[in-house]
Amino acid sequence: MPKYPGYTECDESLILKETPFAKLSSDPIYKRKIVLLATAAITDNNVFSNGLFQNVYVLYKMFESMGMCPILIVNEKPKSLDNIPHMIKTTRMMVAEELLKQPIPVFAYIEIGMSIDPVVRKFLRMIGAKSYKLYLGNILNIDIETPMFYPSTNFAHHVIGELDEVWVSPHYKQHDEYACYLNHTDPKVQRNTTVPYVWDPCFISNTTKHIKWRPRIGSEKETYIISEPNISFQKSSLIPILALEHYYRKTKNDINIIVVNGERLLMNPYFKDAIFDTLDIVKDNKISMIGRSDIQKTMEIYPYATFFLHQLNNEYNYMTLELLHNNYPVLHNADSWKEYGYYYKGSSLDSAYEQIKKTYNHETNLELYKAHAMTLIWTHSPYNPSVQERWSKIL
Template identity: 25%
Template sequence: MTKKQLTFALSIRDDISDANLFSNGISQNIIFLCDLFELLGHKVILLVNTKRQQKKVSFRSKQNYKIFTVDELVEKNIQLDIAFEIGQILGIKQRNSLAKLGAKMVTVHCGNQLIMDMEILFYGDGKDTGRRHISDITNHVWIIPQHAHQLTYMEVLTEAEVNICPCIWEPSFLPLKHKSSMKFRRTPNIYVMEPNMSVVKNALIPITIIEALHRESPDIFNKAYIVNGMRIHKHPYFLNNIASNFHSTNAKLTPDKVYFTPRAPFHDAFTHYDVLLSHHWRNELNYLSFEALYYNIPMVHNSVAMKSVGFFYPDFDARLGKEALRSALTEHKSNFKEHEQLNKQFLKTISIHNPTVQEKYKQLIDKALSS
């Protein structure tokens, strides 16, 4: 196992800033990786495509990160050990340049690439003609645990060794002050905050669960907010085939009960201990869920990997989801301390300060360097 100080470069989107960090989980993941690598004693550089006047960038997590283009690295002859393609695709010319600087190439997939590829193939507009998967000069691919199902797909696609890297998260970007000011509400609200951009994370099952509970106990919750929901609310198919069958989303039958709203940061939505109702398909470790645990928000979810926390229901089961939602609305306050302790225990397992997490990344780095 290598103990010397290494230099890593991680690609990140050009427009990264504090303002858009919350809207992009991959960018947060890159910063967590940078902080982890520095904890392991290594140097990190952020890679962008567009040259910047300022050669350092800082985020709420306090650090100043060096930021360069590949051409600038070549001009300065900055030698690298590993280049991580993660937040922005690196073209063949860039890969060749990085290889000449001594870098091994590791592609890190934080998204559910297999399902995304299916969606592009069958539902795309045909305009996505750029090359996403570049096997040329790719030594290793890392995927996160929730996407283990796509490991062999990525192996064949990239002709590289594919390994699972631990999920990592820190509350670095969250306002600590907000946590101490939260209060309970007599009758809680429900929030659904899925992105609604894909079949992987969308609000259809949560809306169905809300309807199922509303039919039996309409007064058990105050209001429900489908955040990021404007696209669904305007969709003719939803209006004609789903909402028309549901009382809770029908403004004529049940006014002022379910609201569809634009996107909002988590800490803007949750000023009280209201309920987060979520659903995923093959995407069970989400930063949104970790934020809920950090703030001790009662979370209703279908993530097997997080079964020890929150209120679990399996798969797409709207009826069991209804009962989990009922429990979250009625039991969280009385069991708050127990949930708080379980939440802390879970978050420790994904912390960059966790020795087990650090050891696994050391092993992955060694593998990448030895290829």
């Protein structure tokens, strides 16, 4: 079409324009590639206690946004929808028995939150599906610690056989060989051993829309929240507690420290007598050790708090992303995300001290902080075309 003076011209060289991975499809659902995602039932009780279940739903939405037809394979369908998260109510789901009775053309089968009998896996491979296992937990640590500290425990963590490939998240690259050999696949011949990590704020946005960080007002104290599970060395409160002890000794600021899941630590006499009772923050009543509390409730009670995280071998912590999404200052030691939030190195108390001081200017830097947070969240978004393209190649 010829151009005339005054007709619209758009200079698209000024922006980085991304092209969607998949075009809008006119195909009905039954004509799309079917991806089965195996998971235990997702309920209001477990969706925030284990990030694994959130990951399942985010992957479900990613495959759907790629023009595929994801279906959840669950151990049992919910008898009532009263205890089911709102988003899960809209998903397609079935149990393995239904699949065996009435087979459907499956493109890919991925185990994430549940292991299925190898007989079912073999059946899926017979009807043309590729069969994959995706580990989103630190299985090497779990497999070392469980027999040491829980000798009577037994659960179906690894169900071996009839898998085409075994995958781990990028931040668990250190145990991809272990995962593969344990499941009788050869990492040297697999096309992939790691797959892109995906996260979306849908769950936290659904429950904390009205909660955003704000500066302290009135008599509100300088407050720090430590919210690690304290069930493994991977995510423990010890270093954050010592870092805040170091900070308190140097500044003598009137601080308030809340340790969620802290009651668990106090049950151990060694921790209480040899470490906890020797601290100035304990002697001066600056620290409270409380029971379990979910992240939404904690953010609601302390909208002005700074969160202090620490991990070993567990860099991609979804709590970091939740806090960034809600603008909370978060101190963390994840090397992979060192450009975002307030990063301190390893277990260095001096490095943590310097980052704590930087949080003083959080209000001044809030819009910059938001920009950083949105950049990181988009990097791992299930709607990011680059992430979708990589997943498509993997499948």
